[in-house]
Amino acid sequence: MSEVQKETAPAPRGAVIAAEGLTKRYGKASAVDNINFEIRKGEVFGLLGPNGAGKTTTILMMLGLTDISSGKVSVLGFDPARAPLQVKARVGYLPDSVGFYDHLTAVENLSYTAKLMGLSWQERSRRIAEALAKVRLTDVAEKRVGTFSHGMRQRLGLAEIIVKRAEIAILDEPTSGLDPQSTLEFLDLIRELKAAGTTVLLSSHLLDQVQRVCDRVALFQSGHIVLMGSVAELAVQVLGAGFVVEVEAEGAGIARRLATIPGVTNVETVSADRFRMTAERDVRPDAANAVVAVNGALRRLSVDEPSLEAIYSRYFQVKPSGGVRHAA
Amino acid sequence: MRREGSPFQGFGAVFVKELSDNISSVRMLVLELLIVLTALAALYGAIDNLRQTTAEDPFLLLRLFTLSSSPMPSFVAILGFLIPLMAIGLGFDSINSEFNRRTLSRILAQPIYRDALLMGKFLAGLATLSISLTALWLMVIGLGLIFLGVPPGGEEIARSLVFLVIAIFYAGVWLALAMLLSIVFRSPATAALVALGIWLFLTVLWPMLAPAFAQVIAPPDPRYAALGLDTPDTSLWTMFLLRISPNELFGEAMQAVLSPTTRTLGAVFLDQLRGAVMGAPLPLGESVMIAWPQTVGLIAGTIVLFVAGYVLFQRQEVRA
Numbered sequence: 001m002s003e004v005q006k007e008t009a010p011a012p013r014g015a016v017i018a019a020e021g022l023t024k025r026y027g028k029a030s031a032v033d034n035i036n037f038e039i040r041k042g043e044v045f046g047l048l049g050p051n052g053a054g055k056t057t058t059i060l061m062m063l064g065l066t067d068i069s070s071g072k073v074s075v076l077g078f079d080p081a082r083a084p085l086q087v088k089a090r091v092g093y094l095p096d097s098v099g100f101y102d103h104l105t106a107v108e109n110l111s112y113t114a115k116l117m118g119l120s121w122q123e124r125s126r127r128i129a130e131a132l133a134k135v136r137l138t139d140v141a142e143k144r145v146g147t148f149s150h151g152m153r154q155r156l157g158l159a160e161i162i163v164k165r166a167e168i169a170i171l172d173e174p175t176s177g178l179d180p181q182s183t184l185e186f187l188d189l190i191r192e193l194k195a196a197g198t199t200v201l202l203s204s205h206l207l208d209q210v211q212r213v214c215d216r217v218a219l220f221q222s223g224h225i226v227l228m229g230s231v232a233e234l235a236v237q238v239l240g241a242g243f244v245v246e247v248e249a250e251g252a253g254i255a256r257r258l259a260t261i262p263g264v265t266n267v268e269t270v271s272a273d274r275f276r277m278t279a280e281r282d283v284r285p286d287a288a289n290a291v292v293a294v295n296g297a298l299r300r301l302s303v304d305e306p307s308l309e310a311i312y313s314r315y316f317q318v319k320p321s322g323g324v325r326h327a328a
Numbered sequence: 329m330r331r332e333g334s335p336f337q338g339f340g341a342v343f344v345k346e347l348s349d350n351i352s353s354v355r356m357l358v359l360e361l362l363i364v365l366t367a368l369a370a371l372y373g374a375i376d377n378l379r380q381t382t383a384e385d386p387f388l389l390l391r392l393f394t395l396s397s398s399p400m401p402s403f404v405a406i407l408g409f410l411i412p413l414m415a416i417g418l419g420f421d422s423i424n425s426e427f428n429r430r431t432l433s434r435i436l437a438q439p440i441y442r443d444a445l446l447m448g449k450f451l452a453g454l455a456t457l458s459i460s461l462t463a464l465w466l467m468v469i470g471l472g473l474i475f476l477g478v479p480p481g482g483e484e485i486a487r488s489l490v491f492l493v494i495a496i497f498y499a500g501v502w503l504a505l506a507m508l509l510s511i512v513f514r515s516p517a518t519a520a521l522v523a524l525g526i527w528l529f530l531t532v533l534w535p536m537l538a539p540a541f542a543q544v545i546a547p548p549d550p551r552y553a554a555l556g557l558d559t560p561d562t563s564l565w566t567m568f569l570l571r572i573s574p575n576e577l578f579g580e581a582m583q584a585v586l587s588p589t590t591r592t593l594g595a596v597f598l599d600q601l602r603g604a605v606m607g608a609p610l611p612l613g614e615s616v617m618i619a620w621p622q623t624v625g626l627i628a629g630t631i632v633l634f635v636a637g638y639v640l641f642q643r644q645e646v647r648a
Contacts, residue, residue: 056647060647065433066645082330082331082332083331084333085333085439086333088437088438088439089439095430095433095437099430099431099432099434100429100431100434101349102429103349112341113435115344116338116440117438117439118338118439
């Protein structure tokens with residue numbers, strides 16, 4: 001059996017996934033309602049939102065595993081409803097609480113899915129060994145998966161994506177239920193995927209973890225995308241500011257000079273030698289330069305990065321009437 | 329909208345994995361052991377009976393399948409009872425276990441269609457049953473050779489092979505039913521219970537209920553009753569209703585194939601007896617023709633149940 005024939009896809013022009021008016025209805029209820037988004041090649045994109053917000057349904061539509069009620073989605077230039085095999089040959093999917101055949105070993109489990117991918121025997125063996133090494137499961141390769149911990153199963157799921165050499169990895173709540181150490185290891189593996197050029201779509205409601213690895217996020221609520229952009233962009237949009245930089249320095253005209261830094265939205269003079277700036281980015285290097293430029297003496301420089309948790313909490317406190325708020 | 333790619337992509341991998349799982353499963357081992365032991369007991373009774381009562385018989389081997397020795401029923405009757413159990417044992421959790429193990433979404437995220445998964449599972453189940461039944465068939469032939477000391481004739485082998493094929497179709501009906509229930513019910517226990525309930529109903533209760541229903545639909549004519557005869561309409565309805573059960577279809581087909589003197593299944597009409605030498609065996613071809621409607625009924629039942637399962641599975645949400 002030869003590997004799945006991968007046809008040349010139409011050039012996605014930077015966006016590897018593009019959804020337009022994507023809708024999924026169950027009877028009269030809409031699980032996903034007219035969402036639009038684009039995911040760029042090589043980025044880690046987070047899907048955030050409470051349970052039942054439509055994240056998993058969106059993922060299933062992208063994989064062609066559930067019908068699309070209206071609208072369209074393109075994955076690497078393919079329509080998942082029409083060419084699901086082409087999409088699935090290129091996209092790796094790690095479902096929430098991934099399941100394996102407990103009576104089979106790690107290698108046997110991966111070998112089965114590698115056969116479904118259409119890989120030859122030699123290719124299977126080589127890729128499986130490589131993938132298990134990457135997720136640090138080589139030692140237990142011949143052990144039955146029934147003996148594996150939750151964290152090991154999640155890593156094995158990631159190994160499957162590596163075996164596939166997926167261009168896009170879709171991870172649905174991959175760290176839920178993992179202990180802190182396993183979570184950190186898993187997040188490292190996600191970063192490695194990104195470094196290898198894989199586009200990662202991460203669905204989660206663990207905000208701090210999403211913030212640690214994601215370049216951009218989309219916030220789902222009741223089947224709609226209500227916010228989309230980078231964390232800093234969302235912070236500006238929801239909190240009114242992104243980064244809060246505190247400067248302790250002595251000198252004349254520091255506040256005026258700090259206000260001229262590009263990206264700074266506000267400078268507050270807390271005391272004679274303390275200034276609090278709100279900015280769209282981390283402006284500490286510019287702030288240091290600004291203090292030096294006015295011959296000031298810099299004592300302390302600190303930054304509070306915008307927190308996704310703060311954005312999320314504030315957003316759901318405010319609960320805007322609807323519509324997508326694109327930060328970028 | 330027409331989907332691109334073959335629906336059978338990945339079928340081979342699913343088939344091989346499922347076949348391997350089936351053959352190596354403890355469940356299958358227990359079921360096979362049960363069938364072999366029961367069949368051995370039935371065979372022992374039949375061989376004993378044959379040694380004592382039969383003088384000369386051109387179809388001695390076939391008697392092994394059909395002769396019963398109280399209290400054991402015949403080998404064929406035991407198979408009619410136990411094949412469904414084996415098929416249900418293989419199929420009742422084939423799909424819902426994938427849901428419960430949370431493997432379904434992961435497997436269907438590979439470049440395969442659901443068609444390949446369902447077809448692979450069904451044909452692997454059928455292959456497992458075929459292997460078991462073939463082994464059983466070989467065991468009967470072998471024991472017949474050893475204990476009767478008479479080599480089987482060509483027609484006997486041919487008839488016993490037809491028996492094997494029909495038994496596989498019979499297993500197919502129950503396997504398709506069990507798989508359908510494994511799609512309908514998320515809980516394997518519920519699917520197993522419903523499948524066993526249907527099996528018991530069709531095998532034990534239905535033969536008792538069908539004549540009663542037939543008498544309601546076509547009440548017996550007292551004039552026939554006065555002559556000690558069955559009313560033709562009532563008999564036809566009884567037969568029709570009984571044939572809803574795969575067990576009845578299998579039993580009738582077996583009777584036609586394994587008892588070469590069987591000229592008809594059901595009511596005998598005079599034109600069927602014209603020119604007939606009573607007790608003379610029919611050629612194999614004619615016996616097969618007699619069993620043909622029953623065989624087609626079993627195949628049709630398998631197809632209908634499989635298609636129902638297929639449609640339901642295609643429309644089912646994948647998320648666990």
